[in-house]
Amino acid sequence: MPDIFSSLYYGFTVSLAPINFFACFMGVLVGTAIGVLPGLGPVATMSLLLPITIRMEPTAAIIIMAGVFYGAMYGGSTTSILLNLPGEASSVVTTLDGYQMARQGRAGPALAICAWGSFFAGTLGVLGITLMAPPLAELAVRIGPPELVALLFLSFILVVQFSGGSALRAAASVLLGFLLSTVGLDPVDSSPRFDFGTFTLLDGVGFAPLVIGLFGIPEVLLNLNKSEGMEVFKGRITGLWLTRQDWKDASPAIVRGSLIGFFMGILPGMGTIIPPFLSYSLERRISRRPEMFGKGVIEGVAGPESANNSAVAGSLIPLLTLGIAPSAAVAVLTAAFLTHGVQPGPLLITEHPEIFWGVVTSMYTGNVLLLLLNLPLVGIWARLLTIPYRYLWPLILLFCTVGAYSVNNNSWDIVLMAIFGLLGYGMRKLNYPAAPLVLSFVLGQLFEEKVRQSLVISRGSYEIFIAHPLALAAWIATALMLIYPLLQWGKGRLSLPSGNNK
């Protein structure tokens, strides 16, 4: 425990250094702004920032990117409440009761509980990282290539299971991402694969063109046709001080939402979208007034908003301890680490303590800054929504092209981004999830490398993959994850006739 305190003290000396504090402020400011504005989510924004942060110190660069990630969770709720349109995907559930509260003249309490809930959840999540990451990282140091292969395979299965919607489509998305990760030089003997004689593809598919294309461009394209009909809440935002009854109703939901978000966020594929849904359905199930949900109850806002914020912190644990990205946004953070020559994973705490503790403590500071930015300045954020989208989308596209270009200063990356933009648009229209594609793109390279490394170690024997207890446990978990849906499907088919008779 004293170790934790001295590490936290060290972390605060790093994160409160002027440049890092400024990076944290800019990150949460940009994060809130893009969270408020519909049409550009945190994943695309972080990808756009990736090339700009190349010239920064690694600690400041990671701090600014993380700030955008959790800042967007705060900002997204403002749009959900005032516009009935989620600022970003994790705030979808907030529209259900948040907008209804605004219509009943309670926009102030809805926004205030979002800010307080997010603050509590964010702080609790960071506390979770502080306590859990160091021992987990110590444990993870002992994980070799075969165990990592098993864990990565389990991640792929979890991503497919938890992506929501059709598992077949999610599987296709995972496989497509995996296939894209094999473009470029072979990791073992460096022979070119699928480069089609081009220099751009010889180095592999760029991460920035892929992510900006899959997330940034489709957002703009989908909003092109529907932005004109948006109606912003016109009333005055009052009542930012919550009543005792509001606190009484919302506090348990905040605690439950924070815990759900944090632990769900750790699992690959959960991201920040599913935990708010789980929190909302739990709140409705245990509520004494479930019929009021969807009509403007404060706990319907407090729970999901807390869940999406603590999920951010939870999703950083696999990255900081194992080097595995459980969500698309964390995959962008992984790219940021790698761009600066830092390998995220179990050795991060010992090899780069300034980055690890600097980033973790900056999240405490960032949560305080977000509370200060979001509560008193909520009127300014609401005014941001009055900017017509027709003035914004060409500029968003310009930022996307600059972002795709500037990582490698290669203009063909813009063409690649446009192709992925069309792919992303098609995937959104046809209900294929894009996040599993990005995740498997990042993890796929690591998976192939570790499988081949393991086979070299074992001289071609596959026994190495089940020789270690952790690997065996991961394979058993994978088998259970695969069998469970089949059992459910079979059970459903068996019970259907009797159900029909009833």
Next chain:
Amino acid sequence: MRRASPSAALLVFSLLMAWTAYGLGLGGITQPAPGFFPFWISSCLALTSMALLVQSLREEESVRSRPRFEFSVFWPVLAVIAATATFGIFLEHIGFLPTTFLMLAFFWFGIDGQPPVRGLLITATSAVCAYLLFDKLLGVHFPRGLLGF
């Protein structure tokens, strides 16, 4: 058949990739060659897309009542993608500032239908501001092109 076509396209794509991967050499199961992983991933993708194809053909009946493909909705999408790709192709030759001006002008005039004076003013200001922000302030080095900026 409309709903089945994405799965069919995915199937064709995965088979082409599997064929290309096969050409790279598969090696053995204990000593994989460069084509091993791409081949098996493509094969799994082909199987998945076949399952999706069967699923979509089964659902075909219910799809008939869905709204038809509307060109008026889809053309801005294609235009934006084409303009962005064209921007990438001509950036090296023409330079950042003129290409940006042309792309933004196309977006604001061609797609958004802004009035000429306001549109021109916004386009020119945005292009110059983007150049100053990215090239001068953030140090992103854009190609100079024909006009030297």
